[in-house]
Amino acid sequence: MELSDGHLVPAAPDGSVVWDIDPYDAGILGNPEPYYAELRSRGPLVYIPRYGILACGRYKETREIFGDWKRFVSSRGVGLTDFKYNAHWREPSIVLEVDPPYHTKTRTVIARALSPHAVARLGTAFREAADKLIDELIDRGSFDAVTELAEVFPTTVFPSAVGLKEVHRRYLVDFGSLIFNALGPDNDLRRRALAAAPDIVAWIQRQCSRDQLEPEGFGATIYAAADSGELSEKEAGMLVRSLLSAGVDTTVTGIGNAIWCLASHPGQFAKLKADPSLARPAFEEVLRYSSPVHSFCRTANVDTNVSGTDIKEGTKILCVLGAANLDEAHWENARTFDIERRPTGHLAFGTGVHGCVGQNVARAEVESLLAAIAAKVRSIEIEGEPVWRPNNAIHALDRMPIRFTAN
Ligand code: OVM
Numbered sequence: 001m002e003l004s005d006g007h008l009v010p011a012a013p014d015g016s017v018v019w020d021i022d023p024y025d026a027g028i029l030g031n032p033e034p035y036y037a038e039l040r041s042r043g044p045l046v047y048i049p050r051y052g053i054l055a056c057g058r059y060k061e062t063r064e065i066f067g068d069w070k071r072f073v074s075s076r077g078v079g080l081t082d083f084k085y086n087a088h089w090r091e092p093s094i095v096l097e098v099d100p101p102y103h104t105k106t107r108t109v110i111a112r113a114l115s116p117h118a119v120a121r122l123g124t125a126f127r128e129a130a131d132k133l134i135d136e137l138i139d140r141g142s143f144d145a146v147t148e149l150a151e152v153f154p155t156t157v158f159p160s161a162v163g164l165k166e167v168h169r170r171y172l173v174d175f176g177s178l179i180f181n182a183l184g185p186d187n188d189l190r191r192r193a194l195a196a197a198p199d200i201v202a203w204i205q206r207q208c209s210r211d212q213l214e215p216e217g218f219g220a221t222i223y224a225a226a227d228s229g230e231l232s233e234k235e236a237g238m239l240v241r242s243l244l245s246a247g248v249d250t251t252v253t254g255i256g257n258a259i260w261c262l263a264s265h266p267g268q269f270a271k272l273k274a275d276p277s278l279a280r281p282a283f284e285e286v287l288r289y290s291s292p293v294h295s296f297c298r299t300a301n302v303d304t305n306v307s308g309t310d311i312k313e314g315t316k317i318l319c320v321l322g323a324a325n326l327d328e329a330h331w332e333n334a335r336t337f338d339i340e341r342r343p344t345g346h347l348a349f350g351t352g353v354h355g356c357v358g359q360n361v362a363r364a365e366v367e368s369l370l371a372a373i374a375a376k377v378r379s380i381e382i383e384g385e386p387v388w389r390p391n392n393a394i395h396a397l398d399r400m401p402i403r404f405t406a407n
Pocket of ligand 1: 095246
């Protein structure tokens, strides 16, 4: 097999559906729903000649592939680059981009740092920060939902949860965005992200060292595992880097998408106001309906078959989580945003051994924010066309002018 975009390019599998499309086209990334629908309708696995990859948009197969880390590995990269043949742009993550058994060891340490107990202790701080921010925004009246709300909240509460001594909002947000763009092909988005990377990465790298972390927080728990000999000092720093990679732009995007969903569905916002205990299930529905991480790849590590399609070892499979979460074959009225749905089993956090280890932190953050909005805001109005910011792996708003009216 030849190499292209840093991975092996298999021929289209016998009998497979071939779709001549660029899933990384800026127009599709900015408005992905029609592409999601067509991907699902064309077949369980679709061959995309432009990149020589398979794409998967149906719920069943996406779940099968994500659920099987042995056949569909992460250690060859979760973007288009196959680490077996090409170096990644950065040192691979020691939790995202590895497989068991090593993965089990690193995952255990992060899971301990982000345990339900550790997250529960942050509840008061999250709620106070949410109340304060929402009060300020109500006073302002009109504001930008991305720069003045979505980016502000996680960069206020998450760095202190980690125990960072220094906070740089722009670097923290742009670091995640850059990592997600780097998962794509060598397109403009990726090239521009990598051109901006050196300053951001240098700053992030400094914040991962022991002396940059407070004695309490997620970071300190990770370094305690180095003290006890469970990890090396270097591995501890790498895991703090993972927190900073995965913990900011993802929640920023989740919050932006939540405001977009509620503002464009006033009936659902009314339901949330009537019953603020819906804040948590409302966020789950936002994740299903407008999934922040739209796609991650896996690499077939053996010759295998999924739903009748033969898959050659080395094939990259683009798993379109955003499409699977809107699959009519799995979800009743999939295109309806309903905060009472309780969409158990959505794939916005992935599933399987790599399922988002920070999901309870994300839930706690967004629940506090939505509860504060439900309690204090009478109506949310979109005051101008929302603009999406194309990214190779995350579906995020760029800006959305909003008005909050007080109760
Ligand atoms: C990492 C990581 C883990 C999950 C998501 C992610 C930005 C990065 O370990 O670096 O995306």
